[in-house]
Amino acid sequence: MYGYDLSADEIMCKNMELAIVPLASIEQHGTHLPVATDWYIAMALGKKVAELSGGFLVPALPISTCREHMGKKGSVWMDHDIYYNMLKSILLSLKEQGFGKALLLQCHGGIFMAGPLVRQMNATCNPDFMVAFIDICNVFSLLYEKGIAETSTELHAGEIETSLMLHIAPETVNMAVAEDFVPEVPRAYLNYGSIFRASPTGVWGEPTKAAAEKGKAMLEFAARYAIEESERIFDYISRKEKIGYSDF
Numbered sequence: 313m314y315g316y317d318l319s320a321d322e323i324m325c326k327n328m329e330l331a332i333v334p335l336a337s338i339e340q341h342g343t344h345l346p347v348a349t350d351w352y353i354a355m356a357l358g359k360k361v362a363e364l365s366g367g368f369l370v371p372a373l374p375i376s377t378c379r380e381h382m383g384k385k386g387s388v389w390m391d392h393d394i395y396y397n398m399l400k401s402i403l404l405s406l407k408e409q410g411f412g413k414a415l416l417l418q419c420h421g422g423i424f425m426a427g428p429l430v431r432q433m434n435a436t437c438n439p440d441f442m443v444a445f446i447d448i449c450n451v452f453s454l455l456y457e458k459g460i461a462e463t464s465t466e467l468h469a470g471e472i473e474t475s476l477m478l479h480i481a482p483e484t485v486n487m488a489v490a491e492d493f494v495p496e497v498p499r500a501y502l503n504y505g506s507i508f509r510a511s512p513t514g515v516w517g518e519p520t521k522a523a524a525e526k527g528k529a530m531l532e533f534a535a536r537y538a539i540e541e542s543e544r545i546f547d548y549i550s551r552k553e554k555i556g557y558s559d560f
């Protein structure tokens with residue numbers, strides 16, 4: 313049973329302190345993965361983190377900002393300012409109900425305003441309410457360093473996301489049409505044109521190296537990392553002393 317399966321009275325009784333908010337996107341993921349890939353991953357990661365931490369799991373928010381994936385049908389986005397204000401409002405609703413901590417699990421690399429929002433929330437709400445932020449793109453490089461992923465080229469629909477999907481929702485993956493593609497331009501070039509200008513298939517990485525077993529290990533590692541890192545972040549925030557007028 314996850315937090316969202318409980319009644320409001322049960323949630324009151326458990327007096328949960330931590331709210332887990334996974335963030336996803338509905339966007340093209342090459343020819344071999346569904347547009348809901350990030351949402352599947354966000355739900356699975358959120359559930360694992362909730363199992364290990366006992367926190368209140370909010371269902372993963374499916375839609376965010378992914379304008380860089382425009383060019384084919386099926387990607388759904390909103391403007392950055394609308395998303396910023398929506399997420400801020402959601403976090404404040406958790407604070408108002410007495411949650412002391414929120415953990416954002418960002419499972420789509422393109423939510424660039426999450427960082428500024430986390431700063432704003434902590435600057436205005438500490439110490440009563442603390443927000444920790446885990447970006448799955450940082451986990452990608454750790455998976456490579458630890459040898460759990462074979463490739464260091466993952467940005468989108470490559471070895472890591474495809475392995476995760478082979479573990480979480482194999483019926484949605486079509487490996488017969490998976491093709492590797494590593495663009496020649498750096499990631500920042502997504503500011504200057506759609507991903508399809510950098511990669512004709514919309515893949516950025518090496519999905520042919522994917523395997524379900526790897527996906528299982530990746531999910532386990534990502535969940536444990538999210539919990540350990542968020543504990544370090546909450547501990548860091550808790551130990552701060554007031555500087556002048558500021559708790560930030």
Ligand SMILES: [Zn+2]
Pocket residue numbers: 341349350419420468469473
């Ligand atoms: Zn993705």
